[in-house]
Amino acid sequence: MNGKNSVISxxxxxxxxxxxKRAKELKDEGKTLxxxxxxxxPVEMISAAGCIPFRIRGDINEPVxxxxxxxxxxxxxxxxxxxDLALKGKYDFLSGIVxxxxxxSMTRSYSTWSYSxxxxxxxxxxxxxxxxxxxxxxxxxxxxxxKKTLEAFIGHEITEADISQAIKLHNAYRNKIRTIxxxxxxxxxxxxxxxxxxxxxxxxxxxxxEANALLDEIIEELKxxxxxxxxxxxxxxxxxxxxxxxxxxxxxxxxxxSVVAETTCNGMRDTFPLTxxxxxxxTGLARRYLDKINCPKTYRENRAxxxxxxxADRFGDIGRYAEHFHADGAILYVYKYCDPFGxxxxxxxxxxxxxDLPLLWIEDLYSSGTMGQIKTRIQxxxxxxxx
Amino acid sequence: xxxxxxxxxxxxxxxxxxxxxxEIIATVIGPTGVEQRRLANKVMxxxxxxxxxxxxxxxxIVSTGYGRINxxxxxxxxxEISCHAKGVSRLVPAARTxxxxxxxxxxxxxxxxxxxxxxxxxxxxxxxxxGRFVEIIADCLGVPLQEMGTVSLKSKNPASISxxxxxxxxxxxxxxxxxxxxxxxxxxxxxRSLADRVVRMARRIPLxxxxxxxxxxxxxxxxxxxxxxxxxxALLVPEEPLITGALGAASLGRNMxxxxxxKGISLETKKRVLDVVQIL
Numbered sequence: 001m002n003g004k005n006s007v008i009s010x011x012x013x014x015x016x017x018x019x020x021k022r023a024k025e026l027k028d029e030g031k032t033l034x035x036x037x038x039x040x041x042p043v044e045m046i047s048a049a050g051c052i053p054f055r056i057r058g059d060i061n062e063p064v065x066x067x068x069x070x071x072x073x074x075x076x077x078x079x080x081x082x083x084d085l086a087l088k089g090k091y092d093f094l095s096g097i098v099x100x101x102x103x104x105s106m107t108r109s110y111s112t113w114s115y116s117x118x119x120x121x122x123x124x125x126x127x128x129x130x131x132x133x134x135x136x137x138x139x140x141x142x143x144x145x146x147k148k149t150l151e152a153f154i155g156h157e158i159t160e161a162d163i164s165q166a167i168k169l170h171n172a173y174r175n176k177i178r179t180i181x182x183x184x185x186x187x188x189x190x191x192x193x194x195x196x197x198x199x200x201x202x203x204x205x206x207x208x209x210e211a212n213a214l215l216d217e218i219i220e221e222l223k224x225x226x227x228x229x230x231x232x233x234x235x236x237x238x239x240x241x242x243x244x245x246x247x248x249x250x251x252x253x254x255x256x257x258s259v260v261a262e263t264t265c266n267g268m269r270d271t272f273p274l275t276x277x278x279x280x281x282x283t284g285l286a287r288r289y290l291d292k293i294n295c296p297k298t299y300r301e302n303r304a305x306x307x308x309x310x311x312a313d314r315f316g317d318i319g320r321y322a323e324h325f326h327a328d329g330a331i332l333y334v335y336k337y338c339d340p341f342g343x344x345x346x347x348x349x350x351x352x353x354x355x356d357l358p359l360l361w362i363e364d365l366y367s368s369g370t371m372g373q374i375k376t377r378i379q380x381x382x383x384x385x386x387x
Numbered sequence: 388x389x390x391x392x393x394x395x396x397x398x399x400x401x402x403x404x405x406x407x408x409x410e411i412i413a414t415v416i417g418p419t420g421v422e423q424r425r426l427a428n429k430v431m432x433x434x435x436x437x438x439x440x441x442x443x444x445x446x447x448i449v450s451t452g453y454g455r456i457n458x459x460x461x462x463x464x465x466x467e468i469s470c471h472a473k474g475v476s477r478l479v480p481a482a483r484t485x486x487x488x489x490x491x492x493x494x495x496x497x498x499x500x501x502x503x504x505x506x507x508x509x510x511x512x513x514x515x516x517x518g519r520f521v522e523i524i525a526d527c528l529g530v531p532l533q534e535m536g537t538v539s540l541k542s543k544n545p546a547s548i549s550x551x552x553x554x555x556x557x558x559x560x561x562x563x564x565x566x567x568x569x570x571x572x573x574x575x576x577x578x579r580s581l582a583d584r585v586v587r588m589a590r591r592i593p594l595x596x597x598x599x600x601x602x603x604x605x606x607x608x609x610x611x612x613x614x615x616x617x618x619x620x621a622l623l624v625p626e627e628p629l630i631t632g633a634l635g636a637a638s639l640g641r642n643m644x645x646x647x648x649x650k651g652i653s654l655e656t657k658k659r660v661l662d663v664v665q666i667l
Contacts (some may be wrong), residue, residue: 380509
C-alpha cells in the first residue's frame with residue numbers, strides 16, 4: 001500500500017516537509033514545548049514534566065546566514081544550521097531548550113543559544129565524557145538537578161511515578177522503531193532507508209504518545225505492504241553523527257542500493273538502547289544515556305589492553321548491527337569540524353577493516369549543495385562492492 | 388564481423404572517446420567546453436570516422452567522467468573510478484595503483500590484477516589538488532601550459548610554495564616574481580606543492596607498485612618528476628594518459644555484454660543516432 005491511504009507517504013511526509021507543523025498547533029493549544037539537540041538529553045524528564053520534547057533539526061537546503069553573525073565557522077555545520085533556523089524564528093513555538101555536553105560545538109555555543117533565543121527555560125546538561133563508576137553517580141545527581149530546574153519552570157513537582165511512566169512511553173517508542181527496522185531484514189527490504197529517515201526525524205517532533213500511535217499505524221501499513229519499495233541492491237549501513245535529512249540516504253538509494261541500518265545520532269545509536277524499567281529511574285536513566293548510547297564523545301577505557309581489542313570493544317555494536325541487517329558495505333558520513341567523529345575516523349576505519357566490511361568515508365558539509373559532489377564517490381563505492 | 392565497443396569520458400576539461408575492437412581502433416580527444424551534449428556527438432562522430440565503421444556497428448557504449456549523464460547515446464553510465472581502474476589495468480597489467488590528476492579533481496585507486504577497484508580516494512572540492520592549479524599559475528607567469536613541465540625541470544632550487552589555496556599560492560608566486568626568483572624555480576615549486584597535495588591524499592590508501600599516473604597531469608613531465616620524487620619510486624605513464632577512462636569504459640562495456648550473453652539476457656541499448664541536440 002503506497003497510495004493515498006499510506007501513512008508514510010502522506011502524514012509522515014507532511015510532518016517531515018513542514019517540520020514543527022504539529023508543534024505549532026500544540027503550542028496554540030497551550031502546550032509547552034522544549035527543544036533539544038543530541039541523543040544525550042533524557043527526554044523522559046521533559047515528558048514527565050508534562051511538556052513536549054522537540055528535537056531541533058537543521059535544514060540542508062537553507063544556507064546559514066543569520067547564525068554566522070554570532071557563531072564562527074569552526075562550529076560544526078549541523079549545529080550552525082540548527083542554531084540559524086532557531087534564530088530565524090523557525091522554532092518560535094519553543095518555551096525552552098536543553099543542550100547537553102555532547103560535543104565541543106554544543107558546549108561552546110550553549111551560551112550563545114541561551115542569550116540569543118532568550119527563552120524562559122534553558123538548561124545545559126552536564127553529561128560526563130568518561131564512563132567510570134563515579135560518572136554514573138555524578139550523572140544521576142545531574143539528572144536530579146535537571147529535574148529540579150524543570151520543576152521550577154513548570155511550577156509543580158515531577159513525581160517518580162511521572163518519570164517511570166515517561167520511561168515506559170519512551171521505551172515503547174524505541175521498541176516500535178525496532179519493529180519497523182525488522183521490515184528491513186528481507187532482501188530487498190520492505191521499508192526504504194528514505195522512509196525510515198523521515199520516520200526517525202518526524203518521530204522526535206511529536207509528543208511521545210502521538211509518536212507511538214503514529215508508529216503503530218506505520219507498522220500496520222508495513223505488515224500489509226505487498227511490494228518492496230526498492231529493487232534488490234547492495235545493502236548499506238550508514239554510520240556517523242546526526243543525519244536528520246533524507247538527502248544522503250536518497251542519493252545512496254537512487255544509486256541502486258538500500259540503506260538497511262544507520263548507526264547515527266538519530267538512528268540506532270539513539271533508538272535501540274532502552275532504559276531499565278526495574279531500576280530506580282535516576283539510575284536507569286543515567287545508565288542508558290551514559291553507557292548504552294555508544295557515541296564517540298564518550299571516552300571508554302581500553303579494557304582489552306590492545307588496539308584490536310579496544311576497537312572491537314568500542315565499535316562492536318556496529319559489527320553486530322551490520323551482521324543482523326546483512327550489510328554489504330558501510331558509509332561513514334562525518335561533518336567537517338565534528339570533533340567527536342572527526343577524531344575517531346582512523347580508529348573506525350581500522351575497525352571496518354578488521355571486520356572486513358567495505359567502507360566509504362565521506363567528510364561533508366551539512367548542505368544539499370555538496371550532494372552532487374559526493375554522488376560520484378557513492379556510485380564508485382557501489383560499483384566497487386558490486387563487482 | 389568483430390564486435391566494437393565505445394567508451395566516452397567527459398572530464399571537466401577534456402572529452403575523450405575510445406573505440407575498441409580486439410585492439411583500440413580509434414581515439415579522439417577534444418576540449419569539453421560548455422556544450423557537453425553537442426560535443427559528445429561531435430567527438431563520437433569523429434571517432435567513428437577515424438575507425439571507419441558505421442555507428443550501428445557499436446555493440447555497447449559506456450559513458451564516464453563528470454559529464455557522464457550528458458551523453459544521450461550512452462547505453463550505461465559508470466563512474467570514472469571503475470573506468471580508470473579497468474583502462475589502466477588493460478594497458479599496464481602490473482599496475483596496482485592509479486593516480487589520476489585531472490582538470491578539476493584528482494584521485495588515487497588501488498586495483499587488483501583484474502583491474503577491479505579495491506579502494507579509492509578522491510579530492511573534488513578544491514582546485515589546489517588538480518590540473519587547474521597549474522593552469523592558473525601558468526597563466527599568471529605567462530608560461531604556455533604545455534611548457535610548464537619542461538620549464539620546471541630547469542630549476543635547481545625550487546621555490547617553496549606553502550599556501551594550500553590556489554589563489555593564495557598565486558599571490559606567493561607573484562611575490563616570488565617581484566623578489567626576482569627565476570621562473571623555473573617558481574614553476575618547480577608550484578609542481579612540488581601540487582604533487583605534495585596529491586601524494587598526501589593518495590597515501591590514505593596503501594600505495595602498491597606498479598604506480599601508474601594518468602590524466603592531464605601525467606602529460607606534465609615536471610609534475611611526474613615531482614610526484615615520483617615525493618613517493619621515492621618510479622612511476623609509469625601510459626603513452627596517452629588521457630584515454631584510460633574512455634578505454635576502461637569501452638572495456639567494461641565489453642565485459643557487461645559478455646556477462647549478459649553468458650546469462651542469456653539481452654542488454655538494452657540506445658538508438659544509434661547522433662541527434663542534433665538543442666541546447667537550452
